[in-house]
Amino acid sequence: MSGVGEILKAVGDFGPFQKRLVLLTLFPCLSVAFHQFCQLFMVSNVPHYCDTSWILAVCPNLTEEEQLNLTLPRDADGEYVRCSMYSPVDWDLDSIVVYGLNTTEKCRSGWVYPSAPPPSLLTEFDLVCDRKDLNDISQSIYMVGMLLGSIIFGPLSDRIGRRPVILISIFLQGLFGVGIAFVPHFYVYMAFRCVVGASVSGITMTILALATEWVGVSSRPKAVLTSHCCFAIGQMLLAGLSYGIRNWRLLEIAGSAPIFAFFFCVRVLPESARWLVTKGRLEEAKKILQKAASINKSTIPPGLLEQLKPEKQTKSGSTLDLFGKKHLRKVTLIMSCAWFVNSLVYYGLSLNVTSFGLDIYLTQLAFGAVEIPARLGCIVMLQWFGRKKTQSVLLLLSGLVCLIITGIPEDQPVVTTVLAVIGKFTASASFSTSYVYSAELFPTVVRQTGVGLCSMASRVAAIMAPLIRLLGQYHQAIPMAIYGSAPVVGGLLCVLLPETRGTELVWENTNSSSENGHVKGKDGGQDETKTTYF
Known part of the structure; x- marks a missing residue:
């Protein structure tokens, strides 16, 4: 009996069909x-x-400076207090x-807003003032939406297919993204951002x-790495687009x-041909x-397609299986921690782009540009x-950098x-x-479950990252200190993990093979030893 993997080898691992597919999927990455x-x-x-226009009812002829002098208190530097009035x-x-x-009250x-800035x-x-925290809260609401999306759309794609879910997601993103430009209230804005x-x-x-299901195992790193680099390019384009369009509603539409x-x-x-086969839709496949x-x-x-039969699906492990054995429990806890702290420092730095003192557009451009060599250099380092x-x-380095930033004076942007x-x-x-x-x-039987759990830990950290910024009202160094100390702890914990470079992937967790880090495929399958991807 022939499997879809064997047919895909005959079709080609990364031919024009797959390259066209990868190019087609890059455009949504820019929008993301x-x-x-x-x-x-x-x-x-x-x-x-x-x-304080109330005083104009007493004397309409006051100049702006006279009005402010009479109705606003000043701070120790002689500046008008922003959040209180007489x-x-x-x-x-x-x-x-x-x-x-x-x-005062x-x-x-x-x-x-005396400077008459763009909307x-x-x-x-x-x-501002008592409402300024809504900015960071709304960022967390957006991250909550990402967590809900992973919970909803993951199983939905397994049920109705990859293509429909992609089209539904793109339609929702376009519809609610454009809809954000017309919201009348900030709470409606947050709700729409959650859907986006x-x-x-x-x-x-x-x-x-x-x-992943169309591209051959040897070319998957190139395909996924391309999407990562396109995401970085999207960040660079955002810097240029936001620099040219200062009206937030027009920027959202654009x-x-x-x-x-x-x-x-x-x-x-x-x-996905693989998905069609698992659902028994052989003629479409x-x-x-x-x-x-x-x-x-x-x-x-000839005859290879006729031998195609619905693939027998291997029973996947559950979340409980990840904590059933000592080695898997250690791997699960440490890797979940690694994903959590990695997401915390990534979004902690990304969302603080306005706080570093230099032009935010140039900083965002640099933030996007630096991701491309980071993704490419990762392959060499591995x-x-x-x-x-x-x-x-x-x-450790990402954490130490954040900790060093807490000691840099404000006049050194x-x-x-x-x-x-x-x-x-x-x-x-x-x-x-x-x-x-x-x-x-x-191991293969719990790989999707394990990576999914790690991804969920990453989403939770993304939700927390904007909220941690709120601690800056007590001391400006607190958020960056948290963003820095967490990855240092995570980096030290990763020392306890086994090395997997040059080893075969394990099918089932066996104490004899996995405890010392030498994991080997139980069935010796060739495809199984090559399924590592970015």
């Missing part, structure tokens, strides 16, 4: 990068103070001038699954609407395999130094930004290492 970080450029820090009184102007106002009538989330929804976050998870997970162009290529997007062979200018041997050393050292770029480099390379290392550490 936009939605991931666009809010950073929609909440610009602008001067503001309480609206309480209104029923006095005439002469009494106010003679006796002055002494009782929070802004009761909103805020004024932003901050100015339209007054994300869910669609981002649906796109990234399902595109990865589709590419970043969301182009995704609808993907539907013009909908006929080119194939379904045969047609698409023949089409792929035709595009690749290859020939499927081959030279192995998985364990690479994972440990990269996590260049030094802070350079260190942040180095931290982003090590965090990005560490993320790619985690994908490879996790796939090699977990």
Whole structure:
């Protein structure tokens, strides 16, 4: 009996059909990068103070400077206090001038933005003073959407197919992305962002699954690495787009609407032949395999398609199996911690792009550009130094960089930004290492479950990263200290893991083989020893 893997070898591992598929999936990666970080450029820090127009009813002829002098208190530096005002009184102007106002209160009538900045989330929804925390909370709500998307769209793609889930996710992203530009309230904005976050998870997970199931094992690293680099390019494009479009609503439309162009290529997007076979839809699978062979200018041997039968699915392990044996329990806990702290430092640095002191557009451009050599260099580091050393050292470096940043004075923005770029480099390379290392550490029967659990830990950290920034109101060094200390601990824990470079992947966890780190395929299958991918 022939399997779909054998037929795919005859079709070609990475021919024109697969290359076209990979190129087709790159466009959504640009959109994903936009939605991931666009809010950073929609909440610009602008001067503001309480609206004290009540005094104009007493004397309409006051100049702006006179109005502010009479109604706003000053801080120790002589600047107007931004979040409090003198309480209104029923006095005439002469009494106010003679006796002055002494009782202060929070802004009761909103805020004024004297510099007349372009429309932003901050100015339209007054994300200042007591409402400034809503900015970071909304970032966490977006990450919650990503977690929900991974929970919803993962099983859905196994039920209805990869292609429909990709199209549904792209439609939701375009619809709610454009819809964000027309929201009347900030809470509606957060709800729409949550849906966009869910669609981002649906796109990234399902595109990865589709590419993995079509591309041969030897070419999977190239395919997935290409998408990672495209995500980095998307971050660079975001810097240019946000620099040219300062109105947040127009920026949201410009970043969301182009995704609808993907539907013009909908006929080119194939379904996964492997998924079709597992569902017993053999005729559809045969047609698409023949089409792929035709595009690749290859020939499927006569009779090979006729031997195609529904593949017998191996029973996968459960989450409980990950904690049933000592070695697997150690691997699961340490790798989940590694993914958690890696995500924490990655998003901690990425979401602090506005706090490093230099121009945020140049900083974002550098953050995107540095990810490309980080992803590419990861391959070299894995081959030279192995998985364990690479994972440990990269996590330690990313953490140490953040800890050093906490000691840099505020008047040294260049030094802070350079260190942040180095931290982003090590965090990005560490993320790619985690994908490879996790796939090699977990046995086949629980590999998807194990990697899925690690990914969920990563999502939880992404939710927490914006909330940790709120601790900066107590001391500005606290968030960066947390972002730095967590990966240091994770890097030290990774020293306890076995090395997997040059070893075969394990099918089932056996104490004799896995405890010392020499994992070997039980059935000796050739495909099984090559399924490592980024």
